[in-house]
Amino acid sequence: MKYLPMSIVDHIILFLCYLRFGNTAKYGLMRPDFDPLYMLMLSNTRLLPVVDVGTYDRIKPREIQVLPSLTSIEGNMVTFSNRKTHHFDAIIFATGYQSTMWQWLETDDPGLIGDDSMPKCKHPDHWKGCNNLYCAGFYRRNLGCLSEDALLIAKDISDDYILAKANGFES
Structure with missing residues (x-):
């Protein structure tokens, strides 16, 4: 960003991501409406949602399934935003990171x-x-x-x- 405007750097980042990962939407990973650096600039927390490269490498062959956002949990039944329900033996909320x-x-x-x-x-x-x-x-x-x-x-x-x-x- 020392030599190029943020919008051009954002487009370069997104192009390189596309070269590496392809169309992530076909695996259920939707890109945000804003470009990465612009979104970072708007963020109060300076935190951005990311998917680890190793995780993505397991999502692509469907070893890990990406599901839509959940709307409710009743017992072991989870209802998602697409109105489908799934039964789970365990539900784990990974809501943060604590360094070791x-x-x-x-x-x-x-x-x-x-x-x-x-x-x-x-x-x-x-x-x-x-x-x-x-x-x-x-x-x-x-x-x-x-x-x-x-x-x-x-x-x-x-x-x-x-x-x-x-x-x-x-x-």
């Missing part, structure tokens, strides 16, 4: 990541923690800000290297 980062990340930096698995600091200082721990593209803005974070991190590492070299330390 703290199960594998070992750090003594109490200030970088909050309990919600997001950076504690607000933009623009969200990317830097203590002890050379960084977060790139991890803030509640969007993935388009990943490059901004990466440049800040690269500059910080470069500055540390130059300072260490000037003080006679080699990494």
